[in-house]
Amino acid sequence: MYEHLETAPNRDNLKRVVVDPVSRVEGHGKVSLLLDENNKVQQARLHIVEFRGFERFIQGRPYWELPVLVQRLCGICPVSHHLAAAKAIDQLVGVDPENLPVSADKLRRLLHFGQVLQSHALHFFHLSSPDLLFGFESDIGKRNIIAVLADYPDIGVQGVKMRKYGQEVIRMVSGKRVHGTGAIAGGMNKALSKEERDYLLADIDQIIQWAVDSVALIKKVHCANLPYYDDFATIRSNYLGLVKPDGALELYHGGIRAKNAAGGTITDHFDYCRYNDLIHEEVRSWTYMKFPYLLSLGKEEGWYRVGPLARVNNCDYINTPLAEAARMEFKAHSPEAMVHSTLAFHWARLIELLHCAESIKGLLHDADLLGGELVAHGEKRYEGIGVIEAPRGTLFHHYQVDENDIVTKANLIVSTTSNNMGMNESVRQVAAEYLSGRELTEPLLNNLEVAIRAYDPCLSCATHAVGKMPLQLELIDAGGALIDKLVKHGNGDIERV
Amino acid sequence: MTKTITLDGKTIPFEDGQTIMQAATAAGVYIPHLCHHPEFTPHGSCKLCTVKVNGRNCSACTFPAAEGQDVLNNTKELTDDRKKITQMLFVEGNHFCPSCEKSGNCQLQAVAYHLNMLDDHFPLFYPHREVDASHPDVLIDHNRCIFCTLCVRASREHDGKDVFAIAGRGINKHLIVNSISGHLKDTNLDKNDQAAHVCPTGAILIKRTGYQVPIGQRLYDHQQIDEISLASSGSRPDEALLTFMDEGNADDCREQSRPPSLAVVSEQHHGE
Numbered sequence: 045m046y047e048h049l050e051t052a053p054n055r056d057n058l059k060r061v062v063v064d065p066v067s068r069v070e071g072h073g074k075v076s077l078l079l080d081e082n083n084k085v086q087q088a089r090l091h092i093v094e095f096r097g098f099e100r101f102i103q104g105r106p107y108w109e110l111p112v113l114v115q116r117l118c119g120i121c122p123v124s125h126h127l128a129a130a131k132a133i134d135q136l137v138g139v140d141p142e143n144l145p146v147s148a149d150k151l152r153r154l155l156h157f158g159q160v161l162q163s164h165a166l167h168f169f170h171l172s173s174p175d176l177l178f179g180f181e182s183d184i185g186k187r188n189i190i191a192v193l194a195d196y197p198d199i200g201v202q203g204v205k206m207r208k209y210g211q212e213v214i215r216m217v218s219g220k221r222v223h224g225t226g227a228i229a230g231g232m233n234k235a236l237s238k239e240e241r242d243y244l245l246a247d248i249d250q251i252i253q254w255a256v257d258s259v260a261l262i263k264k265v266h267c268a269n270l271p272y273y274d275d276f277a278t279i280r281s282n283y284l285g286l287v288k289p290d291g292a293l294e295l296y297h298g299g300i301r302a303k304n305a306a307g308g309t310i311t312d313h314f315d316y317c318r319y320n321d322l323i324h325e326e327v328r329s330w331t332y333m334k335f336p337y338l339l340s341l342g343k344e345e346g347w348y349r350v351g352p353l354a355r356v357n358n359c360d361y362i363n364t365p366l367a368e369a370a371r372m373e374f375k376a377h378s379p380e381a382m383v384h385s386t387l388a389f390h391w392a393r394l395i396e397l398l399h400c401a402e403s404i405k406g407l408l409h410d411a412d413l414l415g416g417e418l419v420a421h422g423e424k425r426y427e428g429i430g431v432i433e434a435p436r437g438t439l440f441h442h443y444q445v446d447e448n449d450i451v452t453k454a455n456l457i458v459s460t461t462s463n464n465m466g467m468n469e470s471v472r473q474v475a476a477e478y479l480s481g482r483e484l485t486e487p488l489l490n491n492l493e494v495a496i497r498a499y500d501p502c503l504s505c506a507t508h509a510v511g512k513m514p515l516q517l518e519l520i521d522a523g524g525a526l527i528d529k530l531v532k533h534g535n536g537d538i539e540r541v
Numbered sequence: 542m543t544k545t546i547t548l549d550g551k552t553i554p555f556e557d558g559q560t561i562m563q564a565a566t567a568a569g570v571y572i573p574h575l576c577h578h579p580e581f582t583p584h585g586s587c588k589l590c591t592v593k594v595n596g597r598n599c600s601a602c603t604f605p606a607a608e609g610q611d612v613l614n615n616t617k618e619l620t621d622d623r624k625k626i627t628q629m630l631f632v633e634g635n636h637f638c639p640s641c642e643k644s645g646n647c648q649l650q651a652v653a654y655h656l657n658m659l660d661d662h663f664p665l666f667y668p669h670r671e672v673d674a675s676h677p678d679v680l681i682d683h684n685r686c687i688f689c690t691l692c693v694r695a696s697r698e699h700d701g702k703d704v705f706a707i708a709g710r711g712i713n714k715h716l717i718v719n720s721i722s723g724h725l726k727d728t729n730l731d732k733n734d735q736a737a738h739v740c741p742t743g744a745i746l747i748k749r750t751g752y753q754v755p756i757g758q759r760l761y762d763h764q765q766i767d768e769i770s771l772a773s774s775g776s777r778p779d780e781a782l783l784t785f786m787d788e789g790n791a792d793d794c795r796e797q798s799r800p801p802s803l804a805v806v807s808e809q810h811h812g813e
Contacts, residue, residue, distance in 0.1 A: 105672070106674060106751070108749055109751065112639075116640060218756070219756025223639065228751075228753060233753050234758070448675055449680075
């Protein structure tokens with residue numbers, strides 16, 4: 045659609061504008077634009093400028109360290125890495141998902157629902173709600189959670205408390221809000237006590253109500269701004285994610301389903317242990333993030349999107365009633381079989397938040413959480429693959445070990461990587477449709493960040509930046525001379541230098 | 542008539558043959574230590590138990606108690622020195638508490654918290670050290686070895702095997718094992734040997750048992766090392782815990798040590 049803007053045919057004499065770093069996302073990235081003399085966009089790219097190296101430095105470590113070590117990739121969704129690694133090392137001790145003890149399976153699901161709930165609340169309320177409530181080009185001083193708390197105190201406080209609740213679920217299961225333990229090879233290291241369960245039950249009805257209100261809020265915002273919200277940064281893509289055997293929304297374990305832009309099935313219930321037969325990754329010279337694609341469709345046509353929009357699009361239904369009703373409304377708002385609106389990521393995300401809250405309540409009433417067998421054992425294997433639906437999309441962990449239990453090879457495909465092409469396409473769409481030909485200002489450039497933010501990318505899968513990152517914009521004329529420069533300092537002050 | 546020494550201005554009794562460490566422990570006074578273990582010959586190498594005896598620095602674990610001694614233990618000067626020693630132990634190895642399976646049960650970490658060590662202070666050495674995972678049941682992570690020689694002494698004095706030794710000098714000091722190949726698998730170490738359980742850090746570990754004790758139920762989650770050390774008369778409660786769990790009593794152990802309330806769980810933040 046906008047691939048022609050990935051590389052300008054002739055880069056000589058083009059002006060370069062850089063948004064560096066992109067703020068209110070997890071991690072560090074930058075956007076670069078090349079403009080001609082009429083300010084028409086000739087090239088637009090999202091660059092990921094970090095290099096982590098986890099796949100290399102976990103080599104040589106014993107496999108049972110993996111869930112605790114690899115979760116340090118991220119401070120926002122460590123539980124997803126913890127559980128994906130745990131699913132992989134289950135296989136190393138000969139325990140397949142169907143053989144995981146029932147109690148351990150449910151404890152892990154509870155942990156994961158808490159994780160997705162807190163991450164989605166964080167992203168919507170802390171990071172994105174300022175754009176959505178105040179406007180994409182609003183005063184930069186308003187675009188933060190503090191301003192939301194001042195102008196919309198009820199919404200802001202509910203967001204903060206929902207995130208806190210998710211963190212408390214994580215703490216009860218894993219011992220800490222961030223970077224706890226819990227999942228071990230073949231199961232879990234503890235059950236929930238009655239006190240812990242009752243503590244979580246006390247607030248869950250309130251959380252569900254706030255989640256319902258959140259879905260109503262995003263629906264209202266989205267529908268009040270049609271057709272703009274259905275067009276902004278919108279691209280038609282394939283979608284990929286896990287589903288339950290009956291096609292229902294699934295976050296912890298299932299088969300891979302991929303659909304095309306028209307809603308047609310590309311693959312269904314695909315065994316994720318064979319992911320290498322389904323997905324390959326392409327490397328491009330200008331970014332550290334790879335570009336995965338579906339092998340059957342090739343590099344050009346095979347790119348796909350993951351995350352809440354993909355999952356809510358792909359599933360046949362959601363197995364909790366309030367979220368399912370919300371999903372039906374979500375799908376009904378679009379005339380197409382698939383909802384392609386990039387801003388609809390927010391809507392889908394909050395439907396999932398509601399699903400998590402409902403699911404947590406259901407699990408808390410399940411006696412299996414309170415005890416029973418917690419760890420299963422089997423025959424040692426030398427390769428393990430764990431795949432999970434992290435808040436930001438499908439997450440792959442793949443490990444090989446030697447006869448001494450030491451990791452010899454690791455491959456991680458993190459969710460944001462799968463959205464690399466989608467984010468780049470959205471950036472190019474916004475650059476071409478909304479920025480091209482206009483004089484660039486800071487509020488105007490925030491449109492690019494709004495497009496990226498919708499994906500809730502975790503660019504490093506580790507760092508967390510909320511509005512305190514410095515930002516520098518340079519306008520360079522065709523002769524290479526600097527003609528304008530805006531600098532946002534760490535304290536938020538903006539200066540034209 | 543009972544013989545006595547003065548410890549931080551308080552008169553405490555001792556018996557002939559006791560070290561200052563033994564007399565202090567019997568009197569309910571904790572002196573920080575890492576290489577000391579009541580069951581084994583004192584080694585005096587970690588220097589953490591340094592006290593001032595009549596104005597001179599001495600290792601409490603090796604120095605005999607004697608009439609007329611005026612011993613200083615809990616002073617700012619000594620605590621600062623002990624903190625520096627602990628910081629040096631951290632920077633000389635590769636101690637990554639956030640992902641270490643010994644976290645929460647680790648004496649080195651617990652001593653660091655006890656001494657209020659808030660940072661490394663010194664530049665990290667990042668030495669290149671190996672992991673020996675060749676043994677079917679026991680793993681050596683040389684990154685975490687602090688050369689306390691407890692495994693050496695436990696193997697020799699308790700297990701009767703001589704599996705471990707310290708080789709090299711100064712910065713080149715390193716733990717070696719008694720086999721021609723140099724690999725642990727070719728020694729006669731058994732996972733039930735005391736030498737396999739006595740390590741105060743995460744250098745010698747029983748394989749495939751990491752993270753089985755939940756956060757909130759680990760040894761140092763709710764009590765500092767001084768309380769735990771004194772409650773067990775200076776013996777090694779972490780070793781006792783691990784041995785107990787290795788015998789298949791893990792579930793009972795967790796049940797016994799389950800925290801009494803949610804409030805307690807929420808307050809444990811020391812330890813990763």
